[in-house]
Amino acid sequence: MTKLLYYPGCTLKADAQHFEESAMCALKELGFELQELERWNCCGTVFSLATDNTMFHLAPLRNLLRTREEGGDKLFTLCSMCYNTLKRANKLFNEDPEKNDKVRKAMYEEAIAYDGKTQTLHLLSLLRDEVGFDTLKNKIGKGLNGIKLAPYYGCMLLRPDGLGVDNMEHPRVFEDLIRAMGAEAADFPFRAECCGSYQTAQQPEIVAERTRLIIGSARKCGADAVAVSCPLCAFNLDQRQAIAARLHSDFELMPVLYITECLCLALGIEFKEPWKAFHYAPVDAVIRKMEKKA
Amino acid sequence: MKGSPIKKIGVLICHCGKNIAGTLDIPELIRGAAALPDVAFAGDYKYMCSQPGQELLKEKIKEFGLNSVVVAACTPNLHEPTFRKAAAEAGLNPYCVEMANIREQCAWVHQNNGHSATEKALQIIAMMVKKVAQNSPLFEASIPIVKRALIIGGGIAGMQAALDIADAGYEAILVEREPSIGGHMAQLSETFPTLDCAQCILTPKMVSIGSHPRIRLLAYSEVRGLEGYVGNFKVKIERKSSGVDWDKCTGCGICMEKCPTKVPGEFDRGLGKRKAIYTPFPQAVPNKPVIDKANCLYYKKGVCRICEKNCEARAINFQQEPQIIEEDVGAIVVATGYDLYSTENLGEYGAGEIPDVIDSLAFERLLSASGPTSGEVRRPSDGKIPKSVVFIHCAGSRDPEKHKPYCSRICCMYSTKQALLYKHAVHGGQPYLFYIDIRSGGKNYEEFVERAQSEGVIYTRGKVGRVYQEGDKVIVQGVDTLLGKPMKIEADMVVLAMAMQPQLTTPELRRILKITTDIHGFWTEAHPKMNPLGTTTRGIYLAGCGQAPRDIPDTVSQASGAAGKVIGLFSQNELPLDPMTVYVEEDLCAGCGLCVAACSYEARSLDPQKRIVLVNAALCQGCGACMIACPNGATIHKNFSRKQILNMVDVLT
Amino acid sequence: MLKEKGGLSYNTKMEIETMDIKSEFAERISEISGANLFKCYQCGKCSAGCPMAESMDILPNQIVRLAQLGQWDEIQNSNTPWICAACLACSVRCPRGIQIAEAIEAVRQICLRNRNSERRLGLSDEQIKELPPIAIISAYRKIAE
Numbered sequence A: 001m002t003k004l005l006y007y008p009g010c011t012l013k014a015d016a017q018h019f020e021e022s023a024m025c026a027l028k029e030l031g032f033e034l035q036e037l038e039r040w041n042c043c044g045t046v047f048s049l050a051t052d053n054t055m056f057h058l059a060p061l062r063n064l065l066r067t068r069e070e071g072g073d074k075l076f077t078l079c080s081m082c083y084n085t086l087k088r089a090n091k092l093f094n095e096d097p098e099k100n101d102k103v104r105k106a107m108y109e110e111a112i113a114y115d116g117k118t119q120t121l122h123l124l125s126l127l128r129d130e131v132g133f134d135t136l137k138n139k140i141g142k143g144l145n146g147i148k149l150a151p152y153y154g155c156m157l158l159r160p161d162g163l164g165v166d167n168m169e170h171p172r173v174f175e176d177l178i179r180a181m182g183a184e185a186a187d188f189p190f191r192a193e194c195c196g197s198y199q200t201a202q203q204p205e206i207v208a209e210r211t212r213l214i215i216g217s218a219r220k221c222g223a224d225a226v227a228v229s230c231p232l233c234a235f236n237l238d239q240r241q242a243i244a245a246r247l248h249s250d251f252e253l254m255p256v257l258y259i260t261e262c263l264c265l266a267l268g269i270e271f272k273e274p275w276k277a278f279h280y281a282p283v284d285a286v287i288r289k290m291e292k293k294a
Numbered sequence B: 001m002k003g004s005p006i007k008k009i010g011v012l013i014c015h016c017g018k019n020i021a022g023t024l025d026i027p028e029l030i031r032g033a034a035a036l037p038d039v040a041f042a043g044d045y046k047y048m049c050s051q052p053g054q055e056l057l058k059e060k061i062k063e064f065g066l067n068s069v070v071v072a073a074c075t076p077n078l079h080e081p082t083f084r085k086a087a088a089e090a091g092l093n094p095y096c097v098e099m100a101n102i103r104e105q106c107a108w109v110h111q112n113n114g115h116s117a118t119e120k121a122l123q124i125i126a127m128m129v130k131k132v133a134q135n136s137p138l139f140e141a142s143i144p145i146v147k148r149a150l151i152i153g154g155g156i157a158g159m160q161a162a163l164d165i166a167d168a169g170y171e172a173i174l175v176e177r178e179p180s181i182g183g184h185m186a187q188l189s190e191t192f193p194t195l196d197c198a199q200c201i202l203t204p205k206m207v208s209i210g211s212h213p214r215i216r217l218l219a220y221s222e223v224r225g226l227e228g229y230v231g232n233f234k235v236k237i238e239r240k241s242s243g244v245d246w247d248k249c250t251g252c253g254i255c256m257e258k259c260p261t262k263v264p265g266e267f268d269r270g271l272g273k274r275k276a277i278y279t280p281f282p283q284a285v286p287n288k289p290v291i292d293k294a295n296c297l298y299y300k301k302g303v304c305r306i307c308e309k310n311c312e313a314r315a316i317n318f319q320q321e322p323q324i325i326e327e328d329v330g331a332i333v334v335a336t337g338y339d340l341y342s343t344e345n346l347g348e349y350g351a352g353e354i355p356d357v358i359d360s361l362a363f364e365r366l367l368s369a370s371g372p373t374s375g376e377v378r379r380p381s382d383g384k385i386p387k388s389v390v391f392i393h394c395a396g397s398r399d400p401e402k403h404k405p406y407c408s409r410i411c412c413m414y415s416t417k418q419a420l421l422y423k424h425a426v427h428g429g430q431p432y433l434f435y436i437d438i439r440s441g442g443k444n445y446e447e448f449v450e451r452a453q454s455e456g457v458i459y460t461r462g463k464v465g466r467v468y469q470e471g472d473k474v475i476v477q478g479v480d481t482l483l484g485k486p487m488k489i490e491a492d493m494v495v496l497a498m499a500m501q502p503q504l505t506t507p508e509l510r511r512i513l514k515i516t517t518d519i520h521g522f523w524t525e526a527h528p529k530m531n532p533l534g535t536t537t538r539g540i541y542l543a544g545c546g547q548a549p550r551d552i553p554d555t556v557s558q559a560s561g562a563a564g565k566v567i568g569l570f571s572q573n574e575l576p577l578d579p580m581t582v583y584v585e586e587d588l589c590a591g592c593g594l595c596v597a598a599c600s601y602e603a604r605s606l607d608p609q610k611r612i613v614l615v616n617a618a619l620c621q622g623c624g625a626c627m628i629a630c631p632n633g634a635t636i637h638k639n640f641s642r643k644q645i646l647n648m649v650d651v652l653t
Numbered sequence C: 001m002l003k004e005k006g007g008l009s010y011n012t013k014m015e016i017e018t019m020d021i022k023s024e025f026a027e028r029i030s031e032i033s034g035a036n037l038f039k040c041y042q043c044g045k046c047s048a049g050c051p052m053a054e055s056m057d058i059l060p061n062q063i064v065r066l067a068q069l070g071q072w073d074e075i076q077n078s079n080t081p082w083i084c085a086a087c088l089a090c091s092v093r094c095p096r097g098i099q100i101a102e103a104i105e106a107v108r109q110i111c112l113r114n115r116n117s118e119r120r121l122g123l124s125d126e127q128i129k130e131l132p133p134i135a136i137i138s139a140y141r142k143i144a145e
């Protein structure tokens, strides 16, 4: 078992518990144990885009510091937004001397000084670079053969350029993972189109329109379900289908699954009953189809 | 080489109107200069470069018996030849004239500080007086010229240059890498702004190249080596192995008919098929096929030989070896042309993976009567006639952040042309153009755009954000910046006006020719304004899109210009050499050879017997790199000796 | 300002006059965002790829143009900064490398810091129960005081 220092972030302890649990089950099967960072705090969810809001970077940097305190140099995340915020904050720390100076001063009470050496590792990179899709494929065999999944990257796994898990305009990693699981990856044009993000709080209708477009596109490419790796995307693409359905009588619901839930099914791990309750669009049918295959 | 014992130096100070006199105190400069050692005369004039100014120079040389002159004025780049010529007319050796640059290096940069500027100017003058005091008279030698030109690249640029040179009575060798000449122009349908058919105006020229008594066409060949210098180059050319003995081949074409292997053809941008033995297109010159070894069954698996069996002329020769030939030439025209930036680079436009999103050259093939669809516009995916086509300008151009910062200059025009031709070809078809600015600055170009607009081509000002496939439509997500509205077009097909870039093989050729390219890989001209056809190497000239993006009229004009340069060179019987070179003091040379490596022009070689270094005066450019490399001070620059340089430095200390 | 005359309503202020052009605003935005708005050549690629453009009253490229000309009032009254989802599709595609999402963040920051417009999320208990923490926290960070 390889131990991974793990940063859950707020939502994996609330609305996305099934994301965490399914990740743990699947990764265990692949030889990884998630060890939760002892003293983690919220990463702030969004990276501040203003140059004079330096204090907003403290929250993510503290988590990176905690990693060093616990003797690690890699911090594993599942949530795309955490991944983005942690990684960008670290880049800023290492590349902007002025900001570096400011945040160091602000962290004077910490037991040790942060050295900028914590790397943030996302699930997709782990599976691609450390497990390897060929190994995974061999382990899974036929897996989800006959299932078509629409890989939804959203924004924060890819942008800004150079910080993401893959080529920004032409990513492949999610598709490759889906294929390694034995399923077919839909050629999904809306895979990196924003779901509306935090606007879901104030503009749920606008977000529901995004959802309708994205889900509609996935349907047009013949997907059985949309696979995601971000709890906010998941909420918007799944829960906001309720509004989309209310506003458009012809809107058809489509299941939205975390990639780790799919991975569990591909690895032959049972889809736990309580996970189902977290979903809005019914998942029973697609899970049955996937279970039969695996 | 010692200067004459008694020095009589004249200093002439130019006002350059107000350029110099407006900042510097001229009377003060005259007083200062007159007081310098060896100065026999110091004077001034409003414009030294003018006729009366030059006359004044001559007069003073005679009046005071001057044996050296310093003209304190502008940069020597501008007027050194002027004053040297004037001095020569007065009987003075021109290399005893130097310029002190008190304009660019003093008056212009210190406009607000006249007093110290005058002091600095006096120092500049004093330095040049010190230097000229030890100048020796130099005499020009000359070398013979081989009156035969090499043209690299057989696109319209290279063809035009070769024809002009040959028509002027000189021999031309035209080297083309592909099996046929013609270049990209051969792929075009009709040409803006007149809409004449590209093939119709190109093929007659191709035929005259093929049959011209003074043009030696080497198709399917590449330059592999170059030595020598202007007037006397030695070039190595590889004739690649085509698998066909072209001397025997009659061009009947039976081999191409019988060959069983079909592959996507480069000439049709992958939209049509060709055989494994092929000519790129039916009007090819020379009309002789080559075998594509990567796809030929015999080369791959050792079976087939159908072409060989069918060739009555017995021209097929699978064992044919590449052949290296050497030629002497006096001048070179580099006309290597362009390529399109690949659609793979544009992820947001489908990264080249959407079948109905194609580049502009592919669309030319769809419009061309001799193209894969015989001029019917049919889209690649399913052969349907597209009812709407979106043309996206500046695809990869004008994007300093991710792609090419420059404007490719011709795509506004050809996209307009393509939209119009498409509209003529497909009844009821709707073309949409997304542009940022329309660049139509050519003769009759704006009128051509007006024509397209009035015929109903829809121009939208805004750059497209994203292109994606949905069902059998290609969705174009754009914006109309004039209305401030997002815009979504469901198109049947999209054409990307990809940026033009130099041939990807340019770096290799650059290494061979030792001329320079800019950061994008376009050949660099000797001077962007005053010498746009020349390169930093004398005798090598540029033509066509390898130097910068341009259309056919500009390409042809430039090619004729380059040919004119070559013809001008060849009209002389001998070439005067600049005597401002270096020589080796044999007694001091230890034969270490450090300077041989330091020389960028291959002007130096080690004499193995004498163990000293020899300088080829014809190749030496007088840059002085060797002087710095030599640990013994054995290399001496004529009129730029160490002693002279140190004397100049002394003035400042 | 809308006026009415002979049954026709018309805008009284259609023209930008010399004195209205206050490029300091663009500089202020540059300071906070690090984006040089004067590099913009109005290609519109930012707006063309913007997922929220349909709901905006002024497109991102127009915000940049207005900022260049110092038309702060128009920017301030626009819904665009509050509709933007900071997805960065504009910033990563801008041919001139202008960080538009960052510039729009700067606009939000200026508004929020001026406190001249009250920006509260005003979420009901029900909404707070429904929304995941990630949505609430990010919304607070981006669009509320």
Ligand SMILES: Cc1cc2nc3c(=O)[nH]c(=O)nc-3n(C[C@H](O)[C@H](O)[C@H](O)COP(=O)(O)OP(=O)(O)OC[C@H]3O[C@@H](n4cnc5c(N)ncnc54)[C@H](O)[C@@H]3O)c2cc1C
Pocket: B152, B153, B154, B155, B156, B157, B158, B175, B176, B177, B178, B181, B182, B183, B184, B185, B188, B190, B191, B192, B193, B221, B222, B223, B335, B336, B337, B338, B339, B340, B360, B361, B364, B410, B414, B417, B503, B505, B509, B543, B544, B545, B546, B550, B551, B552, B553, B555
């Ligand atoms: C889609 C499109 C449409 C166009 N439409 C028009 C139009 O309507 N009107 C108009 O005026 N212009 C048009 N143009 C522009 C036109 O194509 C060019 O101006 C013209 O072809 C340039 O000719 P060239 O000889 O410089 O380059 P090229 O045509 O590229 O020729 C260069 C030649 O050099 C050869 N070569 C390259 N490297 C080597 C080497 N190392 N050794 C030997 N040979 C080499 C190449 O094989 C090629 O044959 C269009 C361009 C495009 C892309």
Ligand code: SF4
Pocket: B393, B394, B395, B397, B398, B406, B407, B408, B409, B410, B411, B412, B413, B437, B438, B439, B497
């Ligand atoms: S010529 Fe027109 S389309 Fe081509 S790069 Fe220039 S502006 Fe863009």
Ligand code: SF4
Pocket: C039, C040, C041, C042, C043, C044, C045, C046, C047, C060, C061, C064, C093, C094, C095, C096, C097, C098, C100
């Ligand atoms: S993409 Fe960049 S250059 Fe184009 S309009 Fe937007 S900000 Fe301006």
